[in-house]
Amino acid sequence: MKGVDEIPGQPLIHRAQWLMPVCAAPVANGAVFTSGGRVVFAGAYASVKKECPAGTRVIDHGRAALFPALVNSHTHLELSGLRGKIAFPQPGFREWIRLLFDLRAQTASEAPERALRLGEKESFASGTGLCGDITNGGAARRSDWGGVERLIFLELLGFNLDSLTSSMPPGLLLDPSGLIPAPHSVYSVSAPIISECKEWTRGRGLPLTMHVAEHVDEIEFLQTGKGFCRELLESLGRFPPGWKPPGKTPVEYLDWLGALDANTMLVHAVHLSESDWALAAKRNCSVVFCPRSNSNLGAGRARIEKALSLGLNCSLATDSLASNTDLDLFAEAAHVFASHPAIDPEKILEMITVNPARSLGRAGDFGCIAPGATANMLAVALGAGANESSLAQSLIESGKKGAWKWVNNQRA
């Protein structure tokens, strides 16, 4: 791949057979005027050309669609060194988590920066411009490479701890570093920490992201206080004696803690009841589905159609290379296109662009080709005869094949 913009930020018109802005209808013979690393305007080539200063250089991408850089709202790039070390499918979540613990112990001496760089490069090579990246502390610093923008969530653990401060990894601070606290899950973090994290993120207008109802053991634990999650906590010495199960579903429990609103990202959301879905919709939560990870871990099949029908802001994410084979959102989209045939391909494309950008609080910057957005875009090759009705499907198929290139990205 070669970049086409030799002088960073110079005014350019990018033209292609189709413009797929995502937040607006596709435009045949479309174009985007970019300057200073931002989109200035986008639309039909004739009207863009008319608006631009005379002599603005035109780059014609030919039989392709201009498409926004992808947004992966849930991944753990610091686990990228584990690629290929866990065979899929795993029999279940509990078998997988034991393997993960063993592997993380074996690789504890390896520099997390190396794994982070691997993950960043793979994300970039898959067309991703922005990640919601979870770290346990090893990849808490911003990388000097910068090919992919990261919103860095610091994952907190501590079922036996009672404050956000006590669950912080040693040597890390939140505000000065731009880290966003993210409780891991309802079975690994105590109620006071979840409440405090929500208060912290709410006060700063930032998202609260959390693994929710990923597997059935989590449901059992909150209902009865027993099962695999209890055994796991006891084996780690983190089960506080006297703890009583709330007798609620994970979604009910989070609502009871005041943690659900439009800035809450429910990640996985595989095991939700009808009333959980209604509650998530009432609170206007975002939902982040990781269907290939769920399938690889035998965690179940998420009801993506249900969430979309309720109008929830839904995204697709890859999760990490410890539970997925790659970090390619086009591959995630192709998986959903094949396995959830009732979902329109246009909706699938929204789930890897504008919807995750919205859930990360970065709509306007990422996920759409519109004035003010980043000029880093993709030109996705189209098959012969691609028309408006087949455009979305064609984009997913070409994207999965890797038939695209970066536009305007200095790293390309």
Ligand SMILES: [Zn+2]
């Ligand atoms: Zn995860």
